[in-house]
Amino acid sequence: MEKINDSDLEWDEYDRDDTDGETAFRRKELANAVDADDLGCSLYELPPGTRSWPYHYHTANEEAMYVLSGEGLLRVADGEESLTAGDYVTLPANERGGHRVVNDGEDPLRYLMVSTMTEPDVTIYPEMNKFGVFVGSPPGGRDDRSFEGYYRIDDETEYWE
Numbered sequence: 001m002e003k004i005n006d007s008d009l010e011w012d013e014y015d016r017d018d019t020d021g022e023t024a025f026r027r028k029e030l031a032n033a034v035d036a037d038d039l040g041c042s043l044y045e046l047p048p049g050t051r052s053w054p055y056h057y058h059t060a061n062e063e064a065m066y067v068l069s070g071e072g073l074l075r076v077a078d079g080e081e082s083l084t085a086g087d088y089v090t091l092p093a094n095e096r097g098g099h100r101v102v103n104d105g106e107d108p109l110r111y112l113m114v115s116t117m118t119e120p121d122v123t124i125y126p127e128m129n130k131f132g133v134f135v136g137s138p139p140g141g142r143d144d145r146s147f148e149g150y151y152r153i154d155d156e157t158e159y160w161e
Contacts (some may be wrong), residue, residue: 002034002035002036003034004030004033004034006028006030006043008033009028009029009030009033010028011026011027011028011045012026012027012028012029013026014026014027018054022049022050022051023050023051023052023053023054024046024047024050024051025044025045025046025047025050025051025052026044026045027042027043027044027045028042028043029042029140030042030043030112031117031140032140032141032142036117037117038116038117039114039115039116039117040113040114040115040116040117040138040140040141041112041113041114041115042112042113042140043068043110043111043112044101044109044110044111044112044113045108045109045110046070046072046101046102046103046108046109047103047108048103048104048105048106048107048108049103049104050102050103051100051101051102051103052100052101052102053100054100054125054127054128055075055098055099055100055125055126055127056098056099056100056123056124056125056126057077057091057093057094057095057096057097057098057099057123057124058093058097058115058121058122058123058124058139059093059094059121059122059123059124060093060116060118060119060120060121060122060138061093061115061116061117061118061121061138061139062090062091062092062093062097062115062116063090063091063097063099063113063114063115063116064088064089064090064091064113064114064115065087065088065089065091065099065101065111065112065113065114066087066088066089066111066112066114067083067084067085067086067087067088067109067110067111068085068110068111068112069085069107069108069109069110070083070084070085070103070105070107070108070109070110071083071084071085071103071104071105071107071109072101072102072103072104072105072109073101073102073104074089074099074100074101074102075099075100075101075102076098076099077095077096077097077098080102083101083109083111093116093118095124098124098126115138115140116138117138117140117141118138119134119135119136119137119138119141120133120134120135120136120138120147121133121134121138121139122134123139124153126153129152129153129154130150130151130152130153131150131151131153132148132149132150132151133147133148133149133150133151134148135147135148136148
């Protein structure tokens with residue numbers, strides 16, 4: 001058994017302006033702190049008026065979200081769902097699991113994001129018209145990857161070229 005208290009970890013800060021509004025949040029990688037192999041878990045905090053990672057879905061990794069405090073929106077494939085403390089949401093590893101967290105409230109939004117850690121994984125960003133490929137370590141993993149990259153969805157090449 002491995003154990004860590006989130007107060008023992010420093011926040012990683014993410015801050016980027018994008019076309020959909022400000023992407024800004026803090027993250028503590030709980031699972032990586034205890035060297036978990038097959039399960040990922042991070043504590044997130046979004047300030048009011050900010051958003052998490054761009055809208056995306058995974059093809060190999062299921063995710064789940066548990067809201068600890070605050071209020072916000074979860075953008076999903078078929079619209080938006082309100083979020084409030086105590087909400088638990090599952091996000092399957094396909095288009096139906098597409099998501100982005102938005103804090104449209106007046107207080108910080110804190111939540112846990114849990115995921116399987118399967119690789120290889122292809123992560124699709126439909127609004128950015130790109131996808132990411134992760135081989136050797138899944139998204140969120142810290143091991144060396146034998147192959148990774150981001151590519152435009154519309155780029156196509158023939159098999160034999």
